[in-house]
Amino acid sequence: MFDVNSVRKDFPILGSTVHGKPLAYFDNGATTQKPQCVIDAVVECYTKTNSNIHRGVHYLSDQSTEMYENARKNIQQFINARYSQEIIFTSGTTGSINAIAFSFGEKFVKAGDEILISAMEHHANIVPWQMLCERKNAKLKVIPVDENGELKLDAVDSLLTEKTKILAITHVSNVLGTVNPIKAIIDKAHKKGIPVLIDGAQSIQHVKIDVQELDCEFFVFSGHKIYAPTGIGILYGKEEWLNQMPPYQGGGDMVDCVTFEKTYYNSLPYKFEAGTTNYVDAVGLSVAIDYIKKLGFDNIAGYEKDLLEYATNKLQTIEGLKIYGTAADKGPVISFLLENIHPYDTGMILDKLGVAVRTGTHCAQPIMDFYEIEGTVRASMAFYNTFEEIDRLYEGLLRVKTMFG
Amino acid sequence: MTLQETQDAIVEEFLQFDDWLDRYNYLIEISKELQPLDNKYKANEYLIKGCQSRVWLSGELIDGKVVFTADSDAIITKGIIALLIRVLSNREPDEIISAELEFIDKIGLKENLSPTRANGLVSMIKQMRMFALAYKTKMEQNK
Numbered sequence: 001m002f003d004v005n006s007v008r009k010d011f012p013i014l015g016s017t018v019h020g021k022p023l024a025y026f027d028n029g030a031t032t033q034k035p036q037c038v039i040d041a042v043v044e045c046y047t048k049t050n051s052n053i054h055r056g057v058h059y060l061s062d063q064s065t066e067m068y069e070n071a072r073k074n075i076q077q078f079i080n081a082r083y084s085q086e087i088i089f090t091s092g093t094t095g096s097i098n099a100i101a102f103s104f105g106e107k108f109v110k111a112g113d114e115i116l117i118s119a120m121e122h123h124a125n126i127v128p129w130q131m132l133c134e135r136k137n138a139k140l141k142v143i144p145v146d147e148n149g150e151l152k153l154d155a156v157d158s159l160l161t162e163k164t165k166i167l168a169i170t171h172v173s174n175v176l177g178t179v180n181p182i183k184a185i186i187d188k189a190h191k192k193g194i195p196v197l198i199d200g201a202q203s204i205q206h207v208k209i210d211v212q213e214l215d216c217e218f219f220v221f222s223g224h225k226i227y228a229p230t231g232i233g234i235l236y237g238k239e240e241w242l243n244q245m246p247p248y249q250g251g252g253d254m255v256d257c258v259t260f261e262k263t264y265y266n267s268l269p270y271k272f273e274a275g276t277t278n279y280v281d282a283v284g285l286s287v288a289i290d291y292i293k294k295l296g297f298d299n300i301a302g303y304e305k306d307l308l309e310y311a312t313n314k315l316q317t318i319e320g321l322k323i324y325g326t327a328a329d330k331g332p333v334i335s336f337l338l339e340n341i342h343p344y345d346t347g348m349i350l351d352k353l354g355v356a357v358r359t360g361t362h363c364a365q366p367i368m369d370f371y372e373i374e375g376t377v378r379a380s381m382a383f384y385n386t387f388e389e390i391d392r393l394y395e396g397l398l399r400v401k402t403m404f405g
Numbered sequence: 406m407t408l409q410e411t412q413d414a415i416v417e418e419f420l421q422f423d424d425w426l427d428r429y430n431y432l433i434e435i436s437k438e439l440q441p442l443d444n445k446y447k448a449n450e451y452l453i454k455g456c457q458s459r460v461w462l463s464g465e466l467i468d469g470k471v472v473f474t475a476d477s478d479a480i481i482t483k484g485i486i487a488l489l490i491r492v493l494s495n496r497e498p499d500e501i502i503s504a505e506l507e508f509i510d511k512i513g514l515k516e517n518l519s520p521t522r523a524n525g526l527v528s529m530i531k532q533m534r535m536f537a538l539a540y541k542t543k544m545e546q547n548k
Contacts, residue, residue, distance in 0.1 A: 019425070342479035344458040352425055360457050374459075374478065403433060404480055 002299040008384050010035040010291075021354025024389040029174050029202060029333055029380030030358055031224045034288070041287040042229055045280045053279045054253055054270075068279040071286035072269070075234060078289045079219065080210040083239055085268035089277050092233035093201040094124040096220035097168070099235055099272065100197060101128035103245040104166060111137040114163040116194075118143040118151055118180070119370055120173040123363045125199045129168060143169070145370065149176035149325040156185060160192050166217075167196045171203035175362045175378065176325025177308075177333030179203070186216050195241065201225055205382070206304060206331050208297045217241050223281060228288035232281035235272070242268055249274040300383045307381045308332040311390045318397055320405070324376055332381035335362075338397055341404040343377045349403060350377075353396045355389075408500050411492050412508040419512035428513060432484035439487040442476035453525045453532055458482045460525035464536035469544065470495050471537050477525065485514060485526055493533055498544070501537035506530065 008014050011033045016023050025033060045067070051060035053068045069084075076084045090096045109115070115129045119142050126140075133140050141159050144152045160167065167189045172179050186196045195217035200209060204221040211219050218241070223232040237245075247254055247265055251274035256264040265271050292300070311334055315321055320339035338346055347359035360375045361368045368375060379393060406414065422428045446463045453460040458479035465472050473494040477483040492508065493501050509515055 342458060344479040345481050347457075348481050349429065352429070375457075403430060 002295070002303050002383075004303065004384065004386055007295070008386075010037070011384055012036055012039070014384060018354045018356070019352050024355045024385075024392050026379040026381060026385065026389070026393060027356045027358050028205075028382040028385075029225075029362070029378060031230065032205060032227045032382055033384070034227055034229065034284075035291050037291055038228060038284050038288045042280055042284045045283055050280070052276055064279060067283050068277070071282040074286040074289055078209075078293070079204075079234075079236060080212050081236055082212060086236055086239050086242065088235040088237065088242075088269045088272045089282050090220075090233045090235050090272075091231055091278070092222040092224070093199060093220050094128075094222075094233075096233050096235035097124055097197070097199065098128045099248045100218055100220070100237070100245075101132045101168075103248040103272075104195075104241075105132040105136060106248075107245050109136045109138050109165050112163065113138040113165045114141050114161060115139070116141045116143065116159055116164050116167045116169075118169050119145045120149065120151070120176060120178060120367050121168075121170055121364065122174050122199065122201065123365070124201075125168055125170060126366065138165070139163075142366075145178075145367070148327050149173065149178045149367075150327045151178075151180055151185075153181070153184070156188055160189055160194055162192075164189075164192070164194050167194055168199065169196070170199040170201070172206070172331045172333075173325065173364075173367075174202045174333070174380075175335050175364045175367055175376065176327065177330040177335070177380075178325055178327040179207075179329040179331055181329075182216070183214060186214060190215065202331060202333075205292075207301060211236055223285040223288065226285075226288055227291060228285035229281040232278045232285050234285075239268060242272070247271050247274065251275040253277075295383065303383050304332040304381060307385055307387070307390065308334070310387055311379065311381065311393070314390060314394050315397070318394070318401065320401070321397070324371055324373070333378065334380075335376040335378045337373065337376055338401060339405055341400060343375045345404050346377045346397070346400050349400045350393070350396045353392065353399070355393050355396050357393075408492060408496055408504055412506070415488055415491065415508045416511045425513065429481070432488075432514070433480055435487045436480050436484035439476070439483055439490070440474060442474055446474065447476065453528045458525055460486065460529045462529055462532055464533065464540075466540045466543070470497055471501060471533075471540055473533060473536070475529065482526060485509070486529070489526075489530065489533070498537040498541035502534055502541070 013033045049060060049063045051064040053065040055061055072087045073084050076087050081087055129140055143159055144155055146152055171182050182198055189196045197218035198216045200219050200221040205226040217238050219236040221234050224230040254266050254271050254274040256266045322337050324335040343359035347357055350357055358378045362378055419428055442461055447461050451461045451463050453462055458477055460477045462475040473490050475486045477486055
């Protein structure tokens with residue numbers, strides 16, 4: 001049975017106060033808080049086992065390497081990848097997408113080719129592809145969305161052409177919360193032999209991911225959004241694709257043999273892990289995943305669904321509040337505007353009340369342009385949020401309305 | 406009133422209120438007193454971009470003094486703009502350049518001026534000093 005009060009005790013920061021008020025943290029879409037076990041794991045690495053991996057013959061280096069490689073295996077199992085060498089450690093989702101856009105682009109994209117993304121992408125899944133298109137003189141195409149914030153699926157078929165080299169799409173929108181039907185989209189692309197990258201930054205913490213079942217070529221996510229440390233992320237890629245792609249960074253550990261005439265690259269996954277990796281936070285990520293597994297995705301998803309429903313119903317009773325993103329299938333995210341009150345004003349007052357929300361464009365300006373707005377207020381929830389905290393958000397918004405309305 | 410006296414007066418006004426809520430309500434009142442910005446200034450060349458809110462600023466030299474007009478799309482930002490204009494507008498360039506703006510801190514609105522807020526205010530103050538510096542140079546050249 002899921003007990004939120006006992007779960008909250010695992011997260012030390014949730015007990016803190018802000019401006020003299022208990023913290024109600026609704027900025028989980030930006031980053032999640034860390035359970036004590038993750039914090040302890042990182043401290044323990046630095047206290048007891050710290051040593052660079054794959055380098056020394058000494059005891060600590062062995063220990064450190066083993067922990068790092070065990071973390072890789074744990075993540076492999078977590079997303080059900082076929083091989084552990086399909087799991088590449090990066091700095092995060094942005095790092096992963098940039099790596100793929102560069103490496104895949106070098107190998108497979110030529111002038112006149114097309115890259116397909118959607119209108120609800122985070123800048124991290126737009127800009128690296130735009131940079132690739134500029135380098136290669138290729139073209140960026142965009143799957144449109146409708147007023148509810150759902151993809152116009154009927155447009156996908158005609159946008160997938162013989163020129164499309166890759167489809168890169170988010171699983172869950174960071175602004176609207178829309179859960180895209182990625183399995184159906186992947187199948188559409190595969191019918192035309194087009195590989196697919198899934199941006200899992202906003203889904204990995206909410207639903208069970210099985211990359212073999214999805215059959216996507218690439219799946220990327222960040223550790224810090226799944227209760228793990230910042231600065232660590234995952235690039236999953238099917239082995240047959242990663243093997244064909246060139247390294248995107250050169251340096252130590254990614255090489256087999258170096259002479260001044262020619263360098264022979266190491267095999268997967270090391271080919272894509274140049275330099276000293278973030279081996280400590282990789283362990284932190286592994287511990288966070290164990291924590292999530294212990295809670296159980298069924299429990300997490302069930303509780304978060306209740307939170308979303310409660311928050312949506314409650315906020316909708318506020319006259320003049322408009323929710324952006326009303327897809328049938330949604331993650332626990334509510335983007336909204338209160339009358340014509342500026343998001344900054346709303347956010348400032350909520351902050352004073354101890355309620356942390358994000359305001360602005362959420363690194364997704366194109367979707368703001370679609371709705372013709374400057375930004376929104378976003379409350380993004382996690383399993384440690386409570387119904388009482390939603391009540392406080394609601395009360396805070398009533399106060400904002402009195403002040404600015 | 407001198408620049409310093411104006412700052413002191415603002416601090417005194419705000420210290421009437423013990424509660425942050427009352428201070429913000431007062432700031433909202435002040436924002437309403439800001440002279441509306443002529444629409445011609447609401448153009449990109451006058452825009453100071455912040456991630457969170459937008460600020461438009463223009464500065465003119467009138468009788469050796471810099472007169473600022475400004476606006477923002479967020480009310481809290483606008484309230485602070487009104488205060489900044491009260492302190493800095495209609496002053497000689499040297500006064501503006503050397504002004505130490507301590508009142509924001511003293512009235513408990515410091516977080517609004519944190520660069521991480523990206524609301525355009527920090528850039529606005531910088532821009533106000535730039536106007537003053539530019540007009541100062543211009544005046545010296547015309548001497």
